[in-house]
Amino acid sequence: MSFANRVKQRRKELGLSQAELAERVGVAQQSIHKIEDGRTLKPRNILQLANALQCSALWLQGFESQIDNGQSPEQNNASSTNAVMVNASDIRSLPILSQVQAGNWSNVILETDQEFERQITSVKVSEEAFAMRVTGNSMTNPFGSPSIPAGSIVVVEPCSCPDNGKIVVATLNDAPEATIKKLEIDGPQKFLVPLNPKYDPIQINGNCRIVGYVRQVVMEL
Known part of the structure; x- marks a missing residue:
């Protein structure tokens, strides 16, 4: 229906x-x-x-x-x-930001009359949370779950220091667009790792600013 x-x-x-x-x-x-x-x-x-x-x-x-x-x-x-x-009080309507807006989310003014596409979620997130649509296939896992194919919408909790293994939203080399990768920490070394093995991991060495981590993935079959 x-x-x-x-x-x-x-x-x-x-x-x-x-x-x-x-x-x-x-x-x-x-x-x-x-x-x-x-x-x-x-x-x-x-x-x-x-x-x-x-x-x-x-x-x-x-x-x-x-x-x-x-x-x-x-x-x-x-x-x-x-x-x-689902308790109605737990339902949130989040703005779906562009990759550029997500990369600079803290400066995005969410005016009540601004026309944002919205994403409904019941996941517990903060008032600063937002959603973002995924592009590209670097997070498409050919071997199964987890996989975040292009067109999916991710619910993002802003956080500059997420735990090891989290799927994060980050910007690289001062690029305005945000990207999505898996954070892997190995001792003093940190990497942004695509779920698609066709893409190489990216070592974090001062070239990365983490915006937040993914709390939910919404996709249409």
């Missing part, structure tokens, strides 16, 4: 018109119409929309099958007994 169909289905289950739903969300009716006809796929106010529809934002996005409407499992449909419940 698509995002548009989930919104429409849930609105009708609650007996709401598009105008009534729009009033609850605090948007124009046209915004709801665009969502339900498939023109708006990732609205900025998805958390308010989920609250108005009394469901989980993750369910609206297709990441879980359970509608979290505040009822007990016995009150919900029996077919959802295997679903994972």
Whole structure:
């Protein structure tokens, strides 16, 4: 079921018109119409929309099958007994930054009226966390997991000194774009290691600034 169909289905289950739903969300009716006809796929106010529809934002996005409407499992449909419940207070909507913005994330002004594509996550992260879309195939592991192929979206927790073995976001040689690699520490030596063996490890010798580490990878199959 698509995002548009989930919104429409849930609105009708609650007996709401598009105008009534729009009033609850605090948007124009046209915004709801665009969502339900498939023109708006990732609205900025998805958390308010989920609250108005009394469901989980993750369910609206297709990441879980359970509608979290505040009822007990016995009150919900029996077919959802295997679903994972997510506390609505744990859901975050993160801005998806470009590689250049990610490399300079601390200076990016996230104004409320700035149009960022958003990524929904239930992973516990700080207020400074952001998301970034992966490009290139240096983190595509041909031998299995972990693998972060091009097009994936990573949720990043800013941190300048992550632990050994973490997948990190970093900039190299003062380049403006951020890159993603695995951090490996061997005694006094540190390396940024691609998951794709076709690429060589990069030794860290003052040429690297670590922005943060990856908490979640989101990808479409």
